[in-house]
Amino acid sequence: MDSGAGCAPLAARFPEITALDASEAYERSTKSYWSAIASEAQPACVIVPRSAIELGEVIRYIAELPGHVEVAIKSGGHTAWSSWKTANGGVLIDLREFEGVIIDRESSTVSIGAGDKWGDVYLALEPYGLAVAGGRVAHVGVSGLVLRGKHTFPDALKKAVLDGVSYFSEQKGFVCDSVLQFEVVLASGDVVEVSASTNPDLFAALKGGSNNFGIVTKLQMKTFDLERMWGGGTVTDTAAWPSLVEDFYNFSSAPDQNGTLILARVHTPMISGVVANVYSSNSVNVSPVLKKMAAVRPQFMSTIREDTLYEFSKEQADVNPAGARQLFFTTSVKLSKEVLLGSIPLYDALFERLKAVPGFVLSMVFQPITTQTIETSNKIGENALGLTADNSALVIILVAVTHQEKADDEAVISGAQALLKDIERLSIRENAVSNFRYLNYAYKDASVLQDYGEGSVDKLKSVSRNFDPNGFF
Ligand SMILES: Cc1cc2nc3c(=O)[nH]c(=O)nc-3n(C[C@H](O)[C@H](O)[C@H](O)COP(=O)(O)OP(=O)(O)OC[C@H]3O[C@@H](n4cnc5c(N)ncnc54)[C@H](O)[C@@H]3O)c2cc1C
Structure with missing residues (x-):
């Protein structure tokens, strides 16, 4: 089945969250990229899941369709070029419904939805005199900056990598270093927590390892005191x-x-x-x-x-x-x-x-x-x-x-x-x-991936084989 043909069964199975070409919901996702070049891509349909469980059902359903359906992911929409997958008539999963900044002052952490932008996070933290080491531009997406997308690499893994530079890099390292936990929907459709103690290999791989292992729906980050x-x-x-x-x-x-x-x-x-x-x-x-x-x-x-x-x-x-x-x-x-x-x-x-x-x-x-x-x-x-x-x-x-x-x-x-x-x-x-x-x-x-050095690349490949054995992502 080609990617576009996957949209008819998806629309039948998930009618409330599937947007087909020319609809308002479709254009809201495809025409809101930072660059007009990325907004020219024409995915066959857009899926806007409302919860991690629902996203898991979508992933499971797509994985069972005959052939390989290409899936692209959109968070804040700052990928400037038109994705080879969306341009190809693939399925675009828009994470805009995954919003919500929840501050836990006791543990000095903040939970952030994968569809949030850095400006939303800073504004929510400001009244408490708190901050996170995130992106420097308010409208950039949180999860895209932390995870980044795929490229068409000649490498068998066909995948890419990286993480984030902030106003606080000298003190806090890269943006991914402030992430304590991810909630991830795997290629199996399962929703898992990923941290230094639970699924540690996947945790390290996601921090700079791109979206090659699943779709992140929530991130927990460290906060620190900052007034001005x-x-x-x-x-x-x-x-x-x-x-x-x-x-x-x-x-x-x-x-x-x-x-x-x-x-x-x-x-x-x-x-x-x-x-x-x-x-x-x-x-x-x-x-x-x-x-x-x-x-x-x-x-x-x-x-x-x-x-x-x-x-x-x-x-x-x-x-x-x-x-x-x-x-x-x-x-x-x-x-x-x-x-x-x-x-x-x-x-x-x-x-x-x-x-x-x-x-x-x-x-x-x-x-x-x-x-x-x-x-x-x-x-x-x-x-x-x-x-x-x-x-x-x-x-x-x-x-x-x-x-x-x-x-x-x-x-x-x-x-x-x-x-x-x-x-x-x-x-x-x-x-x-x-x-x-x-x-x-x-x-x-x-x-970019090759430039990470052989040791890092081998580890990423092994984590990918483990969590996405059929190469869904
Ligand atoms: C104006 C501007 C300012 C920038 N400033 C900075 C900066 O200060 N520091 C910095 O490091 N970078 C910066 N960048 C680069 C930016 O981090 C990347 O472009 C980033 O990928 C944008 O994320 P997004 O969510 O907005 O974009 P998107 O295009 O939505 O996402 C980028 C990619 O990440 C993948 N992805 C997104 N969310 C998820 C998810 N939840 N799960 C799995 N995969 C996901 C998608 O496949 C997508 O291909 C800037 C870019 C621009 C255009």
Whole structure:
């Protein structure tokens, strides 16, 4: 049976939760992706389950249909490209009904539905002076950021991997490190609790191991005390780049454990500039390097202030609105001033080449993964990332492109991919090669899983064989 043909029996068996093409419920799921490119996918039908038990019944039913029915999952909808499964006419399972943030102050934990967004979580925690180490942008989905989706890998497992960077990575490791428990619907349809003590292999695999083992319906995360933070964004002239790169290097090689930063170059049809985002969870004792970056001159705009986590995440949501044709591409390098400086002429050349493309905006964003983050993550517990403290500090390079017309997709995509290849060649010359690729930003052609290292990959395969022996996911 092809995937689309599975929808007629599904609609007959689960009429209240199955939405077929052209219905309002169908469009609510398919047209609400962050990128207009992902919203073009046409799954054969959408299922919106209301409980883990009901989702288990759906999974069991699909597994018994003849042939292999492709299943894609949607939470916050920030996968920028159109999924090979949904585009293929598969079944899209939308988790939007799995909502609910329940705070347990006694155990310093919060239970979060798989359909919740980070902004919902921060807003619910704010009145109690609490926070979690989650995504930086309010409208990003909780479970997609923690788990991430599948890619079409050449590997037999055909699966992918990763986890999450937050405002608190120096102190709390990766976002997946703050997860204490998952509720998961397995390929068998069974609903299981997964934690360090129950199904520990699956727990470690889910933390960075993607959605290859089941569908998460609920997460329990650690909370910590946080009233207000310091930080925001500053927009300055490109002439300030060398001194900001120096600051970026100094912070990333000896990071303050309350701080974090993101440095970006932005080309729009109107302006070309530098954006420095700096934050500290301790507003009375901000790292001098971050303060210096916040005071950079000239200053075209600044939002530096004390504010709540929710307001900072909302500010980031406002500068990253949904709806345009937008895509992410990524590579990583070892921390190297030479690469940060040398990548700019390559980036400028791409903008020059494509600036006539209607609505073309090109950003290149640099984020450190410091040895402190890696060590903190490894101390907290096992995850699937395969990073060790022997790794030197890394820099994730995110190339973000926006444009208007489908006709320009190919030129823009191949341009962004060529830019990354040029930067990777530069990293070879500068002895700054890193095999790590950050799945949360990876385009669908990236082979992230292999970069986790053989040991991690073997473990993931073995967990997958155990919990999904017939390759449902
Ligand atoms: C504007 C913007 C800001 C971002 N900011 C950050 C950031 O601060 N830190 C960071 O690390 N990343 C960030 N990202 C990357 C982001 O984490 C990934 O795009 C993430 O996958 C988005 O999750 P989602 O739920 O919104 O997307 P979705 O597209 O709904 O989900 C992504 C994938 O995860 C899988 N999935 C989702 N939920 C489940 C589940 N419950 N069970 C099993 N599989 C599931 C789905 O198969 C899907 O393919 C950002 C992305 C954007 C576009």
